[in-house]
Amino acid sequence: MHRVFFGFEVRAPWEDEVLQGRKIEERYRHVTLAFLGNLSREKIEELLKQIPKPEMPLGPCAILDHTLLLPESHPRVMALHMEFLDERVLKFQKVLMQSLHRLDLGSDQAVWLPHVSLCRKPFSYELWQAHFVRLPCYLGSFHLYESVGELCYKPLWSYDVPPPxxxxxxxxxxxxxxxxxxxxxxxxxxxxxxxxxxxxxxxxxxxxxxxxxxxxxxxxxxxxxxxxxxxxxxxxxxxxxxxxxxxxxxxxxxxxxxxxx
CATH class of the missing domain: 3.55.10.10 (Archease domain)
Incomplete structure (x- = not known):
């Protein structure tokens, strides 16, 4: 079984030298669109034949505009919120979720919160907040990621999206x-x-x-x-x-x- 989710890789001029905690390496940083849970290889192969693809000629741009602690009730992750410059990703995420629900897959989250996680506990949120600067970013390739542990996320399947x-x-x-x-x-x-x-x-x-x-x-x-x-x-x-x-x-x-x- 594979613990998988759909997401875009995120490219940004990361400035997180002051981060204290279990950092997610830059190459693994992503925005999750849909979490699928544990699936077999056979189920994954069938799924990939039916999902919509992000028909985007260029990777959408966004601004990482404020800090987040997630989940709010018992924070374990420090993250940055993503404010997209247009609605392409928001629309695609809705289409993707609708497709997954027809296949009885995907979580039932009512409101999608676009964000990129940077590190996990233990961390110093106050230190990070004091040094926070808004950052530009754009989305790279669309992946079906597998969470393989130790904050590593391996693409099992990819759909290329060219950079802007x-x-x-x-x-x-x-x-x-x-x-x-x-x-x-x-x-x-x-x-x-x-x-x-x-x-x-x-x-x-x-x-x-x-x-x-x-x-x-x-x-x-x-x-x-x-x-x-x-x-x-x-x-x-x-x-x-x-x-x-x-x-x-x-x-x-x-x-x-x-x-x-």
Whole structure:
């Protein structure tokens, strides 16, 4: 029998050096969508033929916006709440649960609380809370995980979800290949990429201007940089007026963002 659950891997610029407790390694950090309990290999193989897949061209972004102690009655886990930037994951989780219920699987939780667990008892919540900073994140591949003990979670099955941005090599500066369905989504994903370098960039968030050109997109990003620099200082000088927006797979756009530092 395998103790299994469905979830997305979570990618973030983790800042948890002050965490005291039994840490979950970064490679195992995830957001659980549905817990299934103990299933046989045969049951798992049959299940995977029938569940819906997350038809997402890019991994959804979210903000890890506040701390959680779970469960509330007898806390054993320190976690971060996830606030998604759109409703794709919320809708998919509902569809997944409906599919599992038709198969007489899945828990009966009434309200889904999206979160990523960081460590288990013993821990110092006060110390962690004092150092907490909101973090950007995005979801990676969708997995059927097996809990194998010692805070290890092994994917038994995976469905690939491409990242919204990827760091690329560039001499002396920071650079990202950013993807999106339109200029507005390119702007959001570019902002999240910058926040991966400096999470304090989220203090200028949310800001979603209506954009009609790459030049306007770059100007909007540089306005954010100027705001952050005025408030607390910023490691970026400016986003370069560089490159072009290009069409790529699945009707997506891509842009190579160069950041002067």
């Amino acid at each position: 941005f990827e760091e690329i090599e560039h001499r002396a500066d920071i650079a990202y290949c950013v993807h999106g369905k339109d200029l507005q989504e390119l702007y959001v994903h570019a902002s999240m990429a910058l926040a991966f370098q400096d999470p304090h960039f989220l203090t200028a968030w949310p800001c979603r201007p209506v954009l009609f050109s790459l030049e306007e997109l770059v100007m909007a990003l540089n306005e954010q940089i100027a705001k952050i620099d005025h408030l607390r200082g910023c490691p970026f000088k400016a986003v370069s007026f560089h490159g072009e927006v290009e069409a790529c797979r699945q009707n997506l756009l891509k842009w190579d963002m160069i950041v002067d530092v």
